[in-house]
Amino acid sequence: MSGKSSQLSSRAGLEEAAPHYHGHRERLRSRFNEAGSDAVTDYELMELVLFRALPRRDVKPLAKQLISRFGSFAEAIAAPRPLLAEVDGLGEAAITEMKIVAAAAQRILRGEIRRRPVLSSxxxxxxxxxxxxxxxxxxxxxxxxxxxxxxxxxxxxxxxxxxxxxxxxxxxxxxxxxxxxxxxxxxxxxxxxxxxxxxxxxxxxxxxxxxxxxxxxxxxxxxxxxxxxxxxxxxxxxxx
Structure with a gap:
């Protein structure tokens, strides 16, 4: 086999080995970046949160499970740690990512009410x-x-x-x-x-x-x- 043929075969092998969800992640990120948060569902937004903590897994089933169990994105990220830990496949790293998002949301909202008289906001x-x-x-x-x-x-x-x-x-x-x-x-x-x-x-x-x-x-x-x-x-x- 020639050197060129070997390179082509190796490249094809890498493409075949690439996890199927890599393309999904890129498409979801692109949709979020181009169209904003309204263009993604609750479970898709949860996927985006879980990507960093679980880089080598298809997180769509886990994201759907979280929304199904807790009811919404807001309820899932605000759920107590012990309840989140009961979800199969959700480890400490992923729970921490969710809690970071929850803390950021609270801090942003608290900043909004610090800027002006409370009774007018x-x-x-x-x-x-x-x-x-x-x-x-x-x-x-x-x-x-x-x-x-x-x-x-x-x-x-x-x-x-x-x-x-x-x-x-x-x-x-x-x-x-x-x-x-x-x-x-x-x-x-x-x-x-x-x-x-x-x-x-x-x-x-x-x-x-x-x-x-x-x-x-x-x-x-x-x-x-x-x-x-x-x-x-x-x-x-x-x-x-």
């Missing part, structure tokens, strides 16, 4: 709260601390609880607001069930915090409850 506040908490499998209580111009000066996760309860202590909430020199706060917590409808306990706890805060000149602008199915505002519902 309410949709951005809701988006941030839902990204941070709506898909958690345990109940969490968060406080947004505002200055006299209603700009965000602090955002803290105060308590974590069980699937349906988080202990909240009104005096601790107010104490932290005073430490940060906040003049107003927004209370936020999630309902892991997905239904953001306020419970009687939610309403009573909010009123207790408002009563303690009022005596020290701290306003409670609202209490937002977030869940997979949406959000609820106690002020909007005229419950406070």
């Amino acid at each position: 309410w949709s951005a506040v809701i988006d941030y709260c839902r990204a941070a908490m709506a898909f958690s499998d345990t109940e969490q209580f968060r406080i947004l601390f505002l200055d006299k111009r209603n700009q965000l000066i602090g955002d803290e996760l105060q308590q974590k609880g069980t699937v349906d309860h988080t202990p909240v202590y009104p005096r601790e909430v107010v104490k932290r607001a005073l430490e940060l020199s906040a003049t107003a706060i927004i209370l936020v917590h999630n309902h892991p069930s997905g239904d953001p409808t306020p419970s009687r306990a939610d309403i009573e706890m909010t009123k207790e915090i408002m009563e303690v805060s009022r005596t020290l000149g701290i306003a409670v602008h609202d209490h937002i409850i977030v869940g997979k199915d949406g959000h609820a505002s106690l002020k909007g519902l005229k419950l406070i």
